[in-house]
Amino acid sequence: MDSRTKGPARRKSGARPKAYHHGDLAAALVDAAEAVLTERGVEGFTLRECARRAGVSHAAPAHHFRDAKGLLTQVAALGFERLTAAEKHARDTETDPRKRLLGTGMGYVEFAIEHPAQFQLMFQKGLVDHANERLAKASAASFQVFIETYSELYGTTFPPIHKDADPSVMREWALVHGFATLAVQGQFGPTRTAAEIADLMEFARRVFEDAQKYAPPPK
Amino acid sequence: MDSRTKGPARRKSGARPKAYHHGDLAAALVDAAEAVLTERGVEGFTLRECARRAGVSHAAPAHHFRDAKGLLTQVAALGFERLTAAEKHARDTETDPRKRLLGTGMGYVEFAIEHPAQFQLMFQKGLVDHANERLAKASAASFQVFIETYSELYGTTFPPIHKDADPSVMREWALVHGFATLAVQGQFGPTRTAAEIADLMEFARRVFEDAQKYAPPPK
């Protein structure tokens, strides 16, 4: 009974390293996949390496994820969920609507720099099952934060993402996404050390503030 | 002697399909690589497929490019050269400095939509030898167009690309690059048919015009 308990109880003992059943392989594989992406990039991702890191045979993942794409899809979905959280976290340290919009962008960039390979995975076609419900929902939510925060400032609402969306909010998104993409690709120099990251974030702030300086007045 | 003549003369006859020497394998491989990228994306690229399309054994490319990365590097360099040309072409249909800056962005986006996989290759770490001189030069030149065109409008000059660059020109680049990236990744819907592409370009124009509306006044 208590042998079935998940989480802490499992780790507390560490006495059963050879347990036949893993306990929470799905989560362990997702963790492993994130680590592999971080260390080797999207190009270097393999299912077998994830299995190795989870301490399990390479056939085991099939019981939890149909195939490599299935695992990557979950990793991407989790990424979007974290991206949304990062946007909201950075935004909610501010109360002024302008600063809140700026904060949203800063959270976006911060997530990208700290999870570059995952960020790339999230926005790359073909690696991931875009029909997946969790992924689609998480992806839409991360954009929705922009729309909401923009609306706080300008008091307008926007249709779901589409060519007919308001050009202003798309401009906001494109700017932030472009900056994040360029940063991740190393166009602004390395971002390995904490100091380099802080530097880059400072640069992001200057760019975004420059953009706001000439933005239309709030409602 | 005339059998050595390159180009048209070689194609004119078509009588020597079995010629032992290809004539211009390097160029043929670059063409093939672009086609493979277009059809299969960065993920689907293989050296052997390029050789197949060039009608040559898979060991032949090594005589012209050290390895797969060597070929991809040349393809990326060519991509940047074309990107620069596209920017300038779109820019130079206008005379008004504001419209010229907008045109530069339009050319950028147009190139990206028409060569999505190549665009991705150009801006992806690890696939390409960034130390390559032709590539570095071509890459810098494509950004230089922004700087030049921006300077036409505002009369300032900027240091080479770096964190200390003027935030305004970086904002311009990030916006355009972000839009192009999102478009290529299908975030604005499919861009297969001519009509879809025209639609997207129209949307780009609206977004960039919206951005200019609130830009600082010219010099």
Added chain:
DNA sequence: TGTACATCAGTGAACGCGCGTTCACTGATGTAC
């Protein structure tokens, strides 16, 4: 509490695959004399 059984979550061997790279080779081309 004990037992029988179904289900679940792993194992590990085997498969076929296409890849990049290397190698000794050979035919074609260009050049020196």
Added chain:
DNA sequence: TGTACATCAGTGAACGCGCGTTCACTGATGTAC
């Protein structure tokens, strides 16, 4: 113009590699009675 030779640009066989996927299997877990 002819010949000898060096160089160049291909061939095709072979290599080792790690991959994803499949399969029959087995040990562990949960449940019904």
